[in-house]
Amino acid sequence: MEATVIGTGYVGLVVGTCLAGAGNRVTCADVDETKIRRLNAGDVPIYEPGIERLISENLAAGRLRFTTDAAEGIRTADVIFVAVGTPPGEDGLADLDYVRNAARVIGDNLRPDTVVVMKSTVPVGTCERVRAEIARRTDVPFHMCANPEFLKEGDAVGDFLYPDRVVCGVDSEHARQCMEGLYEPFIRSGNPLIFMDIASAELTKYAANAMLAARIGLMNQFAELCEHTGADIERVRRGVGSDPRIGSAFLYAGTGYGGSCLPKDVWAIIRSAEKQGVDLGILRSVAEANDRQTTVLVRKIVRRFGDDLTGLRFALWGLAFKPRTDDMRAAPSRAIAEALRERGAAVVAHDPAAMEQAREFYLGDAVEYAANEYEALDGADALVVVTEWLQYRRPDWSEVAKRMPRPIVFDGRNVFDPDRMASRGYEHYPIGRRQVGPDEIP
Ligand SMILES: NC(=O)c1ccc[n+]([C@@H]2O[C@H](COP(=O)([O-])OP(=O)(O)OC[C@H]3O[C@@H](n4cnc5c(N)ncnc54)[C@H](O)[C@@H]3O)[C@@H](O)[C@H]2O)c1
Known part of the structure; x- marks a missing residue:
């Protein structure tokens, strides 16, 4: 054809x-x-x-x-x-x-x-x-x-x-x-x-993205509840996802969904439903909660360091909205980098694929770009994991410690285990899991 x-x-x-x-x-x-x-x-x-x-x-x-x-x-x-x-x-x-x-x-x-x-x-x-x-x-x-x-x-x-x-x-x-x-x-x-029929096919796409967004949104809210109750969102995820009626995909708590589809499609279906006089209230809550979620790490950082971050330096691992892409449309990294900069911090970022996009279209010279993930840690006061690229999941911890002698990790994708981080002597702030604060570090 x-x-x-x-x-x-x-x-x-x-x-x-x-x-x-x-x-x-x-x-x-x-x-x-x-x-x-x-x-x-x-x-x-x-x-x-x-x-x-x-x-x-x-x-x-x-x-x-x-x-x-x-x-x-x-x-x-x-x-x-x-x-x-x-x-x-x-x-x-x-x-x-x-x-x-x-x-x-x-x-x-x-x-x-x-x-x-x-x-x-x-x-x-x-x-x-x-x-x-x-x-x-x-x-x-x-x-x-x-x-x-x-x-x-x-x-x-x-x-x-x-x-x-x-x-x-x-x-x-x-x-x-x-x-x-x-x-x-x-x-x-x-x-x-x-x-x-054509109308049903058009709506199927939005309905599918709305379902996916809602799953992530719910898990992010349960993660917040976990942090108040001592429950662990990763255990909850495994327990919930093993129910075949629910399934295991799209149940990861984190810094919110981003990218070129979910954020825009969720708002587009809400607004186009409004034009028909239909209120997609559940979805509106999902979208609003996600907007807040993109800066959940910034709130954790402010709790740890205070609102004025002048003189501090943060290493960002990951810029793309998810691994294996260079797409930075509606990527949470952008909101995080901007919020840190607004509070006076310096930001140095690494991403295996998205740095060119970031520099050219989104962040320009507002952040520094590191040649590799370890270089980003040089002189950093904390590491912020934003995208769960495979190469970030099992770093060489001795190299990390060399570059950041007092390591503090804000783990926006729950890539590290809190207990192991505690035994390594790291402050560790994941999403919806045990927070290892300064008083727990010898
Ligand atoms: N990116 C995804 O993961 C994904 C997944 C499913 C569906 N979609 C949907 O697919 C559509 C395209 O998404 P994308 O991510 O590929 O967008 P994109 O921005 O990467 O690509 C769109 C391209 O269309 C070109 N273009 C615009 N007007 C044109 C015209 N009149 N003639 C020829 N080219 C023109 C642009 O220059 C651009 O290169 C969107 O509606 C998106 O929601 C995207």
Whole structure:
């Protein structure tokens, strides 16, 4: 099949490359000239494990190409994926400007019987608006499909190649057959391709993210209760997660959820429900609690050092919103670094993948960047673990002690065991677990 993907970001690049890997001829289009120039030069602009090799294989096989000219790809496509960003607008509603622009270029260049697939996360009703926008610009018949994406950054390639399920909202038998054909190579192990109407498919994506956010939010609140009662959130997590009705995923207490999806999608569904006169009160509490949670470590730091942090130096391990990605959109590290700086502290950060993004787009020179995690500790008054990258989980403690003679660790991802930290002589402030304060250190 011939496919064109509009928007070559975290989602579009993975979708386009994986579809090419299954033998389709794929055009990935983006308005960002730098991005396309880099991709054509074999330089992948995002950090996503496995994507680089897949891109080079498919480029070499002539099945994949990158262009700024979406129109050219649209004119010959059997299927067009819209994978542009839907960032939060000021009111929290999804900003659909990029989607509208994509609809216009599709409408101006469409050939008959193309299937237009919405991959971006969009509020219910958006596909119908896209259909109307396209129909204003062309008389040719076409089909709509809402095919929300569930991939996780860091595991995106695997998630697309081996999906748990694929959700497709379709409006015609032709669209259904097209999607069956496209996804058939990826669901051979029997995971379902679930067909439904377009509105339900659009809402499924938001409902899924709302559920995930609510699980994290609940665990963060239980973690707070643990700190007041002597219970341990990690034990509670294991006890709760072993119930098959509940399951073990997304039950980790920490510094709050971040990234390009959960925060924006939760607020977008709350706001779009409000427009329908529906109050998603449970979800609003989840979102508000998460906003507070992103600075839980700062509150712990202030309790330990006081509100004025002038002259103190904090080492941040982790900037990306989670491991195995360089994505810093709505990353808790940003709120933490800013709050520490506001109180007069110096911040030195390390991240295996996100330092370039941090320096270029988010934190600039407001923080120092260390060449490795140990260098970040030199002269630091405390270590703040923000992202649970694998390499941070079992550090060389003798090296840590050398660099930070009186080690104090604020553990935002519960990567270290409180009892072991106490026996090592470390002050340790995890989330929802035993806090090892200065009076416990000999
Ligand atoms: N990132 C994720 O983990 C993830 C997972 C599931 C769903 N989603 C959803 O997928 C969508 C895309 O997310 P993303 O993370 O890939 O965003 P992104 O910002 O990484 O990529 C979007 C790309 O679209 C391009 N673009 C914007 N307007 C365009 C146009 N008119 N023509 C061509 N290109 C255009 C931008 O330049 C950018 O490169 C969003 O709706 C998001 O909510 C994201």
